[in-house]
Amino acid sequence: MTDSNLPEASTAQVERVSFFDEQARRRRGTWRLSLICLTIACLIGAVVSSVISPLLLGLAFSVLHLLRLVGLGIVADWPLHALSTWTGEMLAAVGALLDHIGREPRDNDVSLFPYVRRASGLLVPGMLAGGVIWLLARRMHLGSATTTAIATLAARAPRDDDFEEHQLANIVAETALAAGIPTPALMIIDTPLVNAAAFGRSHEHATVIVTRGLLDRLDRTETQALIADVVASVGAGDLALAASLRAVFTALGLLLTGIDLLIRVKAWRAVGSFLRAAVSGAPQMQALAIARTEEALDPDSMQEGTRVLDLAKRRPLLGSVAVLPFAFVVLAAALQKLLVFLWMALVLGWPLGLLWRTRRYLADASAVQLTRDPDSLVRALNGIASEQSLPEGGKDLAHAFVHAPDRPDGRDGKAYAILSPTPSVEARAARLAAMGARDVPARTPRPMAFYVASTVGSLILAPLLLILFILIAGLTINVVIFSAALGTFIVAAIFGIV
């Protein structure tokens, strides 16, 4: 009796689920996490809007005044009047809010809210602009995804006279047929690593990229399982989702670039190529625009911005006077960037990572539906995970790959869990075991010391994190109110609005 139980004991003990139930569960998870991500992205957008809105207002006033100067007063008069009235109202609202904050004694929690609500109208132009920019950025990601991937991964078309590659083309066609999508294009990367990825605009214009190592080292059923995973991901609409998520970063990048315009020469180039790419739609141009726009998210861009202030060092007297207005802009840009970095790293990163992992689990469940062969998928995933398996240039495209190990040796660790866009192979194998895969080893139980250490660690970390979040929230609110107020006052002063 004990003998017959032995193999059972080494197999993961998980509750059996059908792949339909697993899919339904992951779809629900997608909705929940998408909603959370959307909310957070909107909040970050609101923060950046506090600077972008005044900038947009200034731009709009300049254009309208220019129109009036060249004698198009008929066109410009009415919008100018409406905009002035609105700005005046906002100015009053912001002023009232500042007065209220400054008043002693403060009873914020009772009556601050109506003031905030009135003044928050000021964020609307910035957020609307953010939405439009996000849509444009999403289109750019959709349009350039395949081109960028093929270029950075140095992928090539499969050779028809090569038996393995011909077989792979067959497998892709079979799987696409089972998933009910048009057969995706196929590209090969010449590397001994094992991995596969999908890129493209939609399930109708998808490209599957497979490493040569996968062909050489996996057998037909394992290859089929991995391809099914990729094709299932394509069929579930992950390509569009990936573009939407990446577009959040590009849009934030462009908004921050907008703040940088006065202090960083490259910002003009970035905005220029973004506008050109939005009009032309050529993939290379779109890829370039994305790269240039996201430069603003790079901490190095802050250093570039402060270079303006060097003028004050070179010409102490005249330089200082000339640089003074820029100092405010540099400060505002630095504060905004700091906030956006903090939000992206500490708040947005986690739900975003979890959302993408949920999609991977969904793809696994759908792959099981397509092949009815969870065992092969487990074996194939183990094959990927046994080494460092992102091909050269794949670091920025990690999300598109079936599995992206986050440590150089390829093994996954809990400590790194939140950084990788794909779940650990052990976790995926455990879910596949729940869907019927046999011979999945139970996850090795951790030593007692690990639990003690992690409990103590989290007891210490939790209050620190709480304090950190409170600090970030406080900083955010202050920065938002004061940049919005300062920006609006400047715009109002320049264009003479009372």
Add this chain to the structure above:
Amino acid sequence: MRWGLLAIAAIAAYAVILFNGLVTRRNRVRNAWAQIDVQLRRRADLVPNLVASVQAYMTHERATFEAVAKARARVLAAGGDVTARAGAEAELGASLRSLLALVEAMPDLKASQNMLSLQEELASTENRIAAARQFYNDAVLDHNNAVGMVPGNLVAALFGFRPEPLFEADVASRALPAVQFAAPTA
């Protein structure tokens, strides 16, 4: 009066949605059938090629070749009739399997490059047929559920939507194939 009009408008809108849903499902079934058709034709097209490369090696197996040829002719004759086609295809599949079993017994033929790629094509085609059949049957199930259930059945009866036949897997192909179809592993 106004509420009555509103109710009629709502019912009409609902009927339109139901009708469009039925049309979508029926088109999906037709498209899925077209996919199966493409793959079955692909298999039928492979047959002469296969026979040509095998025939020289085994002149004494006339009966097998004749069975394959007969099954292929029946497939081509069946056309778009799902039930007749399914039967003919099952027969062709079975005769191809017995032919490949013969190949299995001849090591030098089996190892030839031509035979390897033919086997891969056949294996892939069988997989595609299975995949297309699964997709077709899922589409049919969905369609038939929509046609058969209240309230879709009222709209379906009104506009002549009928349940579609499933493409049944034959008994022979349900059993484990005697031939190892998988091409040599890397």
